[in-house]
Amino acid sequence: MPPGGNKVADSSSSASSSKKSRRWQKPSASSPASVMTPLAASATSRIQALYNLSKNVFAAARPGFLPPPPSEAELSRFLILSVSARTCMHADALTPQDFVLDASMPFFRGDPDGRPKVTYLHFADSPQFTFGVFCLPMSAVIPLHNHPGMTVFSKILLGSMHIKSYDWVKPQAGGGRQATRTPDGARLAKLKTDAVFDASSETVVLYPEDGGNLHRFTATTPCAVLDVMGPPYCHDQGRDCSYYRAVGSDSDGQHAWLREVPCSFEMDTVYVRPKIRK
Numbered sequence: 001m002p003p004g005g006n007k008v009a010d011s012s013s014s015a016s017s018s019k020k021s022r023r024w025q026k027p028s029a030s031s032p033a034s035v036m037t038p039l040a041a042s043a044t045s046r047i048q049a050l051y052n053l054s055k056n057v058f059a060a061a062r063p064g065f066l067p068p069p070p071s072e073a074e075l076s077r078f079l080i081l082s083v084s085a086r087t088c089m090h091a092d093a094l095t096p097q098d099f100v101l102d103a104s105m106p107f108f109r110g111d112p113d114g115r116p117k118v119t120y121l122h123f124a125d126s127p128q129f130t131f132g133v134f135c136l137p138m139s140a141v142i143p144l145h146n147h148p149g150m151t152v153f154s155k156i157l158l159g160s161m162h163i164k165s166y167d168w169v170k171p172q173a174g175g176g177r178q179a180t181r182t183p184d185g186a187r188l189a190k191l192k193t194d195a196v197f198d199a200s201s202e203t204v205v206l207y208p209e210d211g212g213n214l215h216r217f218t219a220t221t222p223c224a225v226l227d228v229m230g231p232p233y234c235h236d237q238g239r240d241c242s243y244y245r246a247v248g249s250d251s252d253g254q255h256a257w258l259r260e261v262p263c264s265f266e267m268d269t270v271y272v273r274p275k276i277r278k
Contacts (some may be wrong), residue, residue, distance in 0.1 A: 006247045025159070035120035046098040046251050047274045050228070051124050051129065053078055055278075058129035058230035063149030063239065064208050065231065076203040079155040079226065094226075096157045099123070099133050100272075101224055103158055108146025108222035116140035116219070118267035124276055129230030134267075136161065136219035143265050144216040144244045144258070152229040159223025166230035166256065167192055186257040189214060197221055214244060 057071040067075075079094055096102060099121065107119040116137035123132050134142065136159075144164070166189035169180045180188040192212035197204070206212045217225065233239050243265065247255040 010109050043098045043100060044274050044276075046094065047123060048276055050078065051276050051278070052093075054124075054129050054131060054228050054230070055126065057228075058126075058151075061128040061151075061230040063096070063231060063237075065149070065151060066207060067151055072205065075153055075228065076205060079153060079203040079228070086144075094155070096224060099157065099224075099226070101133065101135070101157065103222055105135075106136050108159075108224075110137050118142060120267055120269045122269060122271045123274060125232060126278065128232070129228065130232040131226065131228040132272075133157065133224050135224050136217065136222065138219050140219045141240050142217040142267075144214055144246075145265075146214045146242050146244070147206065147208075147229065148239045148242075149208050150213075150229050150231060150233075150239070151208065152227055154206070155201050155226045156197055156201055157224045157226055158195055158199050159219065159221040161223045161225065162196050162218040162220055163193050163204075163212075163215055164191075165193040165215035166190060166205070166258065167210050167213055169255065170209075182257065184259070186259040189256055190191070190260050191254050191256065198223075208234045 053075045057067045057075050058065070066252045101107075105119075107121075110116045116139045119135040119141050121133045121135065122130075124130065137144070144166075169188040169190050171180050192210075193215070204212075206215070223277075231239065233241050241263075242260050243263050244258040245261045247259045249255065
């Protein structure tokens with residue numbers, strides 16, 4: 001299980017929208033308009049608090065950055081949405097309503113042809129970090145992908161999803177384990193997580209080299225997951241998002257050979273503009 005993660009079972013606001021195939025890309029200013037419910041003052045306040053915490057955590061963000069443990073713990077606690085907190089309406093509970101979300105919204109239904117399309121709601125970014133919410137209808141998939149040199153905090157806000165994640169196996173000095181690369185470009189990765197998570201699960205944190213830096217999301221119900229990540233994807237700085245496919249596995253069931261594949265994944269993006277003091 002990833003650090004801080006609880007598995008459930010093994011195995012005024014304006015917006016624009018556009019299709020994108022890379023998570024680091026931002027919506028185009030010329031994209032067609034999309035209408036969302038204006039953010040209430042209470043929601044804006046919570047998003048501002050999340051921005052302030054993220055700004056502190058990622059103040060020194062750079063490729064390979066690891067957050068200071070006290071700051072990491074504070075942001076992880078802020079993101080926790082426990083069943084008891086929701087029931088008791090605890091003041092510190094982060095809820096889907098803070099992001100103007102509920103399970104009846106079109107984001108959580110398939111398109112007219114029944115295809116489950118992922119929608120990304122982009123809330124805020126800076127050179128050091130970015131955060132937003134991925135909305136997945138049931139059975140929607142975000143394919144296996146990486147987070148080069150990044151730390152990512154993930155919190156499921158509603159519904160449940162299966163997460164399968166890996167970390168690259170590092171070559172060992174003096175021979176040690178078998179080779180970690182094949183002539184055709186596949187790399188050896190160690191399985192980190194293969195479980196179902198839901199809104200009662202704690203914050204999951206992945207790091208540049210461990211914690212499940214490569215992961216795949218599959219919605220087991222309509223669901224939404226908040227990601228806070230830094231430093232952000234940036235093609236110009238070599239932090240593009242790459243996608244992978246398992247092409248073989250070891251007999252121990254804990255290792256797989258992953259090969260980079262061309263990106264065919266597309267999702268809709270809605271750029272939400274809460275009034276945030278930066």
